[in-house]
Amino acid sequence: MLVAAAVCPCPPLLVPEVAAGAAGELDAARTACSDAVGLLAASRPDRLYVVGPADESARGPFPAGSAGSFAGFGVDLSVTLGDGPAGERSLPASLAVAAWLLERTDWADAPVEGLGVGEPLEPATCVSTGRELAATADRVALLVMGDGSACRTLKAPGYLDERAAAFDTEAARALGAADVDALLALDENLAYELKAAGRAPWQVLAGAAEGAGLDGRLLYEDAPYGVGYFVAAWS
Numbered sequence: 001m002l003v004a005a006a007v008c009p010c011p012p013l014l015v016p017e018v019a020a021g022a023a024g025e026l027d028a029a030r031t032a033c034s035d036a037v038g039l040l041a042a043s044r045p046d047r048l049y050v051v052g053p054a055d056e057s058a059r060g061p062f063p064a065g066s067a068g069s070f071a072g073f074g075v076d077l078s079v080t081l082g083d084g085p086a087g088e089r090s091l092p093a094s095l096a097v098a099a100w101l102l103e104r105t106d107w108a109d110a111p112v113e114g115l116g117v118g119e120p121l122e123p124a125t126c127v128s129t130g131r132e133l134a135a136t137a138d139r140v141a142l143l144v145m146g147d148g149s150a151c152r153t154l155k156a157p158g159y160l161d162e163r164a165a166a167f168d169t170e171a172a173r174a175l176g177a178a179d180v181d182a183l184l185a186l187d188e189n190l191a192y193e194l195k196a197a198g199r200a201p202w203q204v205l206a207g208a209a210e211g212a213g214l215d216g217r218l219l220y221e222d223a224p225y226g227v228g229y230f231v232a233a234w235s
Contacts (some may be wrong), residue, residue, distance in 0.1 A: 002134040002212045003141060004043035005205055006036035007175050008101065009198075009229035010052055010094035010145035017075045025224055032220035032231035037105045037143065039233045045110045045141035049133050050081065050102075051204050052094025052145030053197035054116025062114030063087055068096030079103060082112030092116050094145040094197075102143070110141070119192055121200040123184055130207025144205045146198020148172070148228020149191075156226025158195040167194055168228035171202070175232040176218025180206045196228070209234065 008014075014030060016023040040048065065084025068091030070077045079099040081091060091099060095114045102112070115133075117126070134140050148168040151161035167190060174182035183206040191199035220231035 001138060001140060002208045002214065003045060003139045003235070004040050005142040005144060005209065005214070005234040006033075006040045007144045007146070007202070007205070007230060007232040007234075008033045008036060008098070009147050009231070010097045011147065011225075011227065011229070012070060012073050012093055012097060013225075014097055015070060015075070015077065015100055017077050018070055018073045029220050029222070029229055029231065033101055034104060036219055036231050036233040037101050039235060040141045040143060041105060043141055043235060044139065046137035046139045048110050048112045048141045048143060050095055050098040050112065050114045050143045050145065051117060051201045052092065052098060052114070053201060054092035054094060054118060056118060058089065058092035059116045059118050062089065062091055062095060062116065064112050066091050066095075066114060068092075068099055070096065081114050098143050098145050115204075117200045117204060119197060119200060123188060123203050126200055126203035127184065127207030127210075130204040131210065133204070134208040134212070140208070142205055142208055144201045146201040148196050148198060148223070148230060150195035150227045152223040152228060153226035161194055163190065164194050164228070167191070167196065168223065171196070171198070171228070172218060172221045172230045175202065175230050176216050178209065178214050178216030178234045180209050
């Protein structure tokens with residue numbers, strides 16, 4: 001059963017070494033992420049799943065011990081997801097950022113596993129995946145990585161789309177309120193058009209949280225670089 005969840009954005013720029021001179025611009029987001037992950041640890045789960053967006057080559061499960069690197073962003077920095085033998089595949093960027101967050105936190109001894117999901121994942125499949133994760137132990141926690149729309153400004157990665165602000169406002173509200181129905185109502189096609197990579201991970205969370213009766217709190221909401229970033233804690 002799901003007992004706690006943390007929702008964090010997943011830009012590699014969260015890692016100060018990657019952001020370099022611009023690191024200070026995301027200090028508030030980093031602090032909020034650390035707070036959310038700390039609440040996960042305080043829930044003392046039997047198992048933690050980290051869920052984040054991934055391209056086709058990096059979808060599916062990643063066992064504890066899987067490693068990731070930020071070398072592709074010009075930084076000689078590696079991370080490992082939990083304790084275990086080295087995995088055969090490298091973590092996608094979203095799960096590497098999650099591993100970095102966990103390494104910065106006084107994490108509990110619960111086993112950790114990762115799951116990369118893709119934008120095409122249908123809402124019904126997201127829900128069933130979340131239910132399966134929540135049923136694996138008496139006390140399950142999720143660290144859910146994902147960004148909102150990448151179309152908030154003219155300089156955003158996806159350029160300006162007038163629908164982006166309303167989409168992100170509703171996503172942030174739903175995440176902050178732990179509103180499962182509202183998360184499931186996010187339109188997958190609109191999310192794809194707005195380059196909102198968090199839609200599928202958020203809907204996996206919604207499936208896992210069905211019937212759990214969790215309360216939510218929004219710890220951070222902003223759109224630096226024209227991309228919606230949200231941090232929320234559910235418990």
